[in-house]
Amino acid sequence: MQDAREALADELSRRDFMRRVGALGAGAFVVTALPLAERMIAAEPALAAVSLDDATLQAFADTMIPGRRAKKTDLGDDIHPLAIAGVDRSPGAVEADSLRVYHDPLVGFPALAGPFLTDLSARSLQQGNPSFLMLTFAKRVKVCLSGFSFGNGSRTLYEAAAAVPFTAFCGAAEHRIGTSRNASGYRVMGYPGAAPNGYYRFSYRRKLAHERTKRGSLR
16 A cells, blocks of 8 residues: 555656645646646537536545545535545545535636546546546556556646645645644644744744844844
C-alpha cells in the first residue's frame, strides 16, 4: 500500500503539480481542461448527461490525499462509506470537503464531470471493475497513474480533478475563515490558519533592527 502511495506522490512531484496548484488554483486547471471536455462532449453528446457521481469523486480525492475513515466532513457533509480507503491515520482530502469544491460554481468542475467520470470508468475497467469506487486503493492508484500519463490525451482532465482535493486540503477552500480548529487539512499540516489580529506570540526568535523598532520586533 505504501508503494502505491509513493508512486502517485512521485508522479505528481515529477510534474511539479503541487507548486502549480498553489500558484494557479483549481479554477485555472479547470479552464485549461474545458476545451478538451467540450471536444469530448461534441463527439459524444451523451457525456453531457452523465451525472456527477459524488462517491466516485470522493474516492478520487482520497486517492490524491489519502485519509482516515470518516462519516462526516469538516463542514458536516456525508461521506460515502466506500469512498475512503483508510490507508492513512490522519484526515485526508475527503474529510476536508473536497466534494464541496467539486460542486463550487466558482471552480467550474461540473463542466468537466461527465468526460472525466467516463474516462475514469474506462480506465477502472482495465483494473477489473468499471466502478472506480469498488477498486482497492492500489488499483485506484494504477488508474490515476494511467490518467496522469503524458501518453494520455485527456490527462488535463485528471490534473483539473486532482487540483480540487489539493485546494480543499491545503487551502481550506470552502471555509470563510479557515483555522486549524475547523479545517482538518490545516491541522494535519500544522498550519494555524487565519487570525483576525495576527499571531502576536509567534516569531522566529530573531529580532529586527533596533534602528527601525523600539524592541526589535514589529509590535
